[in-house]
Amino acid sequence: MGSLFLNESAFQNLIGGVGLFNRRNQEEVEKVETKVWVCTSDDCNCWVRDNFKSSEVPACPICESEMEQTTRVIEILHNPSSAI
Numbered sequence: 793m794g795s796l797f798l799n800e801s802a803f804q805n806l807i808g809g810v811g812l813f814n815r816r817n818q819e820e821v822e823k824v825e826t827k828v829w830v831c832t833s834d835d836c837n838c839w840v841r842d843n844f845k846s847s848e849v850p851a852c853p854i855c856e857s858e859m860e861q862t863t864r865v866i867e868i869l870h871n872p873s874s875a876i
């Protein structure tokens with residue numbers, strides 16, 4: 793059970809748009825305009841950060857639709873363990 797939760801949590805970091813992890817934080821959040829890929833399906837609001845895409849033109853990890861490149865102003869991801 794514990795490992796399942798960890799996996800879901802990692803998945804949430806990977807795909808920003810689902811919004812389940814809405815931490816209320818008193819600290820100011822640094823945001824930056826970031827290249828992202830958004831799902832083209834009307835029924836799906838998924839998006840991924842460009843540096844997490846698995847191929848040149850990624851498919852949506854939720855519904856496997858095509859994705860299109862755009863930019864969004866999103867939180868800077870502080871993740872020193874995956875800086876490569």
Ligand SMILES: [Zn+2]
Binds near residue numbers: 833836853854
């Ligand atoms: Zn999708």
